[in-house]
Structure formats: structure tokens, C-alpha cells
Amino acid sequence: MASYHFHVSQVSRGAGQSASASAAYRAGEKLNDTYYGEVHDYTRKGGVIMPEIILPQHAPERFVDRETLWNEVEHVEKHPKAQLAYSFDFALQNELSIDENIRIAKEFIMENFVSRGMICDMAVHQPGKDLNDIPNPHVHVLVPMRPLNPDGTWGDKQHREYILDENGNRVKGPDGKDLFNAVKNTDWGDPETLEVWRENWAKKVNETFAEKGIAARIDHRSFVDQGLDMLPQIHEGPVVRAMEKKGIKTEKGEWNRFVKAINNAIRRILGKLKSVLDDIEELRKIEAEEKAAAQANHKEFWDAIKEYETDIRQKYTYGHGLVASKKMIRLYEFINMNHISSLDDFKDFTKTMYDRAYKLRHEMRDLNDKIKKCDEVIRYADHYKKYVPYYREWYKISNPKKKEAYYETHREELSLYHCAVRELKPKYPDMKIPVKAIMKKRDEYKAEYSRLSCRLPEYDKAAKQAFALQKQVADAHRERVQRRVIERSR
Template sequence: MALFHFHVTQIKRSAGQSIVTSAAYRAGEKLFSEYYGEVSDYTHKGGVVCTDILLPPQAPAEYQDRATLWNAVEKAERGKKAQLAYSFDIALQNELSLDENIALARQFVSEQLVGRGMIADFAIHQPDKEDGGIPNPHFHILCPIRPIEPDGKWGCKQRRRYRLGEDGNRIIGEDGKALFDAIPTTDWGDPATLEEWRRVWAEMVNAKFEEKGLTCRVDHRSYERQGVDTPPTIHEGVAVRQMEAKGITTDKGDFNRWVRKAHDLLRNIRAKIADLTDWIAAVKEELSKPQAPTLAALITSYYEGRNAGAWSHAAKIGNLRNHSEAVNFLTEKGIATLEDLEAHIAAQSKRTEAISASMKAKSDRVNELKELLRLVDLYRDTKPIYDEWKGIRWKGKREQFEREHENELRTFHMSRRKLDKLRSPAGKIPAHAWEQEKAMLEQEYATEYEQYKPIRDDLRRLQQVKRNADTALHQQEQTRQKRREAER
């Protein structure tokens, strides 16, 4: 099934990220970071089928070398919280061949990014299904945020625009300095630009589908903009999917199954609401004719017709009971007219939308908390190795230990950098509070999910009212037809 995924984030030091490490991972290479003095080796990473660096005309030719390019970016950014690069993560299509996907990705990068003066380092990933991967072709792009000037040097990300008073002079702040606004020098970070990129990519994919005679299509708009109220699932990753494929349940897998169950219920509710809305429109049109029957009259007519054809006393008692239950249900819901019925369905639909939005907010926060708790686990698992490394006094033995435990030490530093920013005033990591919040949100999510059940029951009973009224209308039309034939 064709899918659309086009996600753009930033690689930034404030998040404990290294652009050299990010580039090495995406390209499956071994790169040395001059800024951190660390080697990132991803030469054993599988699934990287194509990499390239595309440069605008003004960029120095030496930036074709990945290490040279990204070490130059690190050097140009001096701030401890510097934003280093835009990171694109874009899904390719299983309906297209590998060569077609590569050509489409290269065309997009060349026209939409390099054509804007951006440097683009991109890599095509296609996990090996035989090694436990999934049919998930995609490509990554890294683009420096700082632009390249016509002379090949790094330019400024922002420029100052001083605030002027009515007299045309600069406004001075309380600190004695002129007030100004920071204005981006490019439109690369503008939400409108991202929207344009997403739209163009969807159009390119759909054009390729049409060229191949395929009926599938993708849409760059969010579910909300498409009018689809669907809480999101969370990204599982290759490791989780490998475990699930072997029959090993995981927290992420359980959570996504839970969300998908809610999706199915929402789709059923929307379908029933649509059917009821269409039926109400049809019945209202019929009732707009002279002497059109009311809702209560239609229900009564239906059960009178059933009783007229009932042979047993038990059947007649059952019809009376069903008629009473239908009337009581409508009375309990305050539904006296077709307009009331329409308003009730609209209210239930609005309630569904509100619950859906609440569930989405909770699921997003649960995802954030799961990531934080994952970092806590990484920190706790690797801290003993870090402590052991710190306690080694002999240089040779220390360096050997560092080589043997390079990945664990890098994981420790990464998790510590991220968690240090979230410590409490007392210096503690609030893992217990995160666990409690996660459990509370998951319980609230489950409670809200249960709220869908009475909505579904209401819709089923309203569907029954619809069928009964349709039958009554049909019987009345047959009676009128026979009367007209008898009068001829």
C-alpha cells in the first residue's frame, strides 16, 4: 500500500547531537568528528544502497567529501546550542523499483533543495528483508542550515532588523541597547516551504504512479486536514518488528494494536454516522411532501404492520415490547423529530472528535515519556562501564578498554547529555515521576477508549430506527399505489 511519510527535524547540539555522527549513520561510513574528537563507525550498518552529496554551484568542491563537509559545518557553528542541519526522513514506495525510487529521490533533492542553494547529503536505505528487515525503502537528507555565499564561504543564518520609532530612529531598550528582530536569511525553515516540499513530493510520487498505470495515490495533508480523526501509532523500528514477527510481544506493539483497535471503532462510527446522515436527508425529503409522516408515526406504523401479519400471541407481545423500547430510547435521548435525530448524531460526532483529540494528545505524551524512560535505561545500563573506564589509571589499558566498549561509552555520554537537562533542582532524574505519568495517561487513554462503546450502541439502535422507518415508508407507498390503481 502506498504511504506518505515526509518528516523534517533539526540536528542540534542542544539535543546532544553530532552532525558528523548523524552523517556517518545515514551513509553507513566511518567518520571522525574534529569537534568532539570521536570516531563514529557505521560501516557494518546494512541496508544503505546509495549515497551522494549534491552541491550548488557556489559551494567548494571539497565539500563532496562527507567528513570535510560536516566538520566544516561543526567548525562554522560556535554556539553550544547551535542548530547544525535539517534532517529529512522521506518514505519511498514499494510499488516502484529501486532504480525508480533512487531516480525520484535524486530528482527531488536536485530540483527542490540544491535548486534553492542548499547542500544536500542524501542516502537511500532499503533494509534487507532476509535479515529480518521490512519492506521499508526510504531516504535521508542532511542539509546545513547555514547558507553558502556566492564566494563559497558560510553565510549568516539571520540578520538584524532594528525597530524604529515614529521619528525613524532606533528604539532603545531598558539596557541601553537598540531593539531588533532576528530575520532568517533563507526561507528554508519557513512552514510554508515545508508544506511546499511535502506537496511537491506527493505530486512527484503520484505522477510516477500514474505513469506506471497504478491506481494508488499518496496525500501530503495530515489526517486532520483530510477530515480523518485518527490517533497516531508510534514508530516501532526494525528491532521491535523483528521481535513481533517472532511472536514476542512488545510495549510498542501492544500500544499500536490498542490504537489500531480504536481506529477501527472510529471508522465504524464515522461510517454509521454517514449512513444515518444520508438516511435523515432522504427521509426529510420524503417527509417534506404533503402529509408526510412524523418519526413517531413511522415507528408506530411499522409495528402495526408487523402485528397485522403476526400469527401468534407471543409475536404480538414481542412487537409491542420492541415498539415500547424504541419509543423509550428516543424519549430518553430527547429525540422527537427527524431534526432532533440529526442534532443527536451531530452531537455524538462532535463528542467523538473531542475524545479523539484527547486520545491523540495522551498518546503523543506517552511516546515522549517512553523515549525518556528508554534513555534512563540506557544510562543505567552503561554507567557501570563508564565508572569502570574512569577508574582505570594505566593509559594503555584505559585506551584498550575504551576501544572494546566504544558503543557503550558513546551511548552513556549521549543519554547523560540528554538527561542532564531534565534533572530536578536536586540533581535527580525524575524517572519515577515519568513512570507514574505514563501509567496515568495510559489508564486515561483506556478509559476514553471505553467511552466509544455507548456511542456505538446508540448508533446501532438508531440504525434499527432507520430500518423500521424505511419499511414503514415502503409499506405506505405500496398502500397508496394500490389505492390509485383501484380508483382508475
């Protein structure tokens, strides 16, 4: 299932961090840190697929060397609590191949970061070796916070803008020094810029999905901005996932379990609230009908019925009186059966029938959605059962070439297996899916759907009949009134 994650943080000496150590970890390399006189060796770190440094045009070629780049970053920053670099990480998509993911990630970095003059130390990670691991490919991008001048020298992070009076003179502070505002030389750290980057990444992924005919989509907006009544979970990361897998409870894991419980409770409450609101709406309709009946002019209604009967009998003369009688009998039966005593009653009854038909269709759509969800779980359960042997066989292969060859031969089966795990595991952590119970529930939904579909024509027929009779009586009454007005004016 497509997922959105795009996060940025800062590498800072004030937080006890080192730019060289951060770069070595992300690239899975060994770097000599001349600033601290240490060696950071992460060559045994697994899951690093492709580390690469991407330079803007004006950057010196020596910065292609990772050790050179980050040692210069360390030495150019003099403050003991200096902020050294921006650290981006964003999730890649399991629906795409690793090559496709790398391509769109590099395109995004070139279009959004490098185009602004940012040096980008990019590293693609694809962790996960355990049978139960869900693939979690992602990208790390480390960017020096200090910009480069056009000549390739290191620039300033910010500059001073002095506060001037109405005469253009600098304003002095209480200490006699010129007052000024510190203005950043780049917008890289602005919230507005980050929001644009977050949106652009979602667009890049969704465009690729559309090109490949993949229905999945991601959204950079929060649940609140999307209009979803749910709380967001926090990103756990590979360390937390590994601990949780071993049965070690973590704060992030506990928080996400708490959020899931809250969201489930919200869904239940909203469902009950909808039921209550539906009942309130029904009561309002009943109250409106009763009020309309109390205010109706019964004499005008029955005059309209008599006028309609007169028109009918004049129309069906010369041996067709039986036709007029049958029409009037049907009208009186309909009026008495449905307790109609005014033209407004006709309108209200018609509206009530149409509303009931609409509500019935809504219930049928809900049932159809539930049936589809049951079918989906059953299908994924079948895929899991069918293709887990392929995954286990692939996992047991230790020879990399044989492993890769087996993967290429059974790519479709392994992809279907991963897709099934990704969909089922959040709801069934132990992967024990109660297929028979789900099939039974699906059959119950289908039976209820069939029952409602039989009732729908009844409501439609009553609404159409009421509307036709109402129109006939109202038209006859209106024509009779118009004729009287014309006669009086002569």
C-alpha cells in the same frame, strides 16, 4: 501498498548529537570527527544502497568529501548547543524499482533543496533481511543548517532587523540597548516551506505512478485535511519494527495498536450512526406525508379526478367507452391501494418510491464493494500460497550473485508475494487467512445482492406509474381551471 512518510528533524548539540556521527550513520561509513576527537564507524551497517553528496553550483568542490564537509559544519558552529543540520527522511515506494525510486528522489532533492542553495548529503536505505519483513526503502537527506555565501564561504543563519520609531531612529530597550528582531536568512525551517516540500514529494511520486500506469496514489495531507474520520499512526522506524518482530513491546508499537483499535471503533460507531440517521430520515418522510394528508383539500382532489374522468370519456367516444372505463378503474385501484387522497399524496408517493429505489441501489453498491473486498483477499491469499515457495528459496540462497540471478528470474513471482504479504499481514499477522469463511461470506453478500436486485424494478415501476397518473390528473385539472378563467373573463 503506496505509503506516504516525509519527516524533518534537527541535529543539535543541545540534544547531544553530532553532525559527523549522523552523517556516518546515514552513509554507513567511517568518519573522523575532529571536533570531538572521535571516530564514528558504521561501515558494518547494512541496508545502505547509495550515499551521495549533491552540491549547489557555488559550493566548494572539497565538500564532496563527507568527512571534510561535516567537520567544517562542526567547527563553524561555536555555540555549545548549536543547531547543526536539518535531517530529512521520506519513504520510497515498493511499487517502483529501486532505480526508479533513486531517480525521482534525486530529482526531488535537486528541484526543492539544491535549487535553494542547500548542500544535500543523500543516503538511500533498503533495510530488511528477514522472511517476514515488508520492504521499507527510504531516503535520508542531511543538510547543513548554516547557508553558504555566493563566494562559497559559510554565511549567517540570521541577521538583525532593528526596530525603528516614526522618525527612523532605533528604539532603545529598558537596558539602553537597541531593540531588534532576529530574522532568519533562509526559509528552510519555515512550516510553510516544509508543507510545500511535502506536497511536492507527493506530486513527484504520483506523477511517476501515472506515467507507469500504476493506480496507487499517496497524499501528503493529514487524515483531518483529507476529511477522513481516522487517527494517524506514528512512524515506527527500523529499530522499533525489529523489536516488535522479536515480540518486544514498544511505546510506538503499543500506540499504533491503540490507534488501530480506536479507528475500528470509529468505523463501527459511524456505521451505527448512519443506520440511525437513515431511520430518522425515514421517520421525517412519514411525518411529512401525514402532515400533507391532513392539510390536503379532498374536495379539490376529487374534483380533479372527476374532471380527468370527464376529459377521458369525451376523448374515448363512439364505441370506445370501454377504454375510458378501464383507465378510470386502474386509476381508482391505484388510488385506493396506495391510500392517495390528494395531489400532494401523488407527489409524496412518487418521491417515496424513488427514494426507496435510491436506497436499494445504495445498499447494492455497498454489497458489491464487500464482494470485491472478499475477492481481493481471496486473490491475495492465493498469491501468497502460490509464491511463498519462491521467496523462501530466494531467501535461502547465500551467494549474492546467485541470489540476484534468482531474483531477476523470478521478479514477478517475488513481487506478487510481497504485494500479497503487504495487503494481508496488517489484518492477518500470522498469515493464516480463513479463505473458506471469506468465500462463504462472499456468497451471502451475492445472495443478498440478488434479492435486492429483484426488488428494484418493483420500486421503479411504482414510481413511474405514480408520476404518470399524477401528471395526467394534474394536467386535466389545470386545463379545466384555465378554461373556467377564460370563460369568466368574457
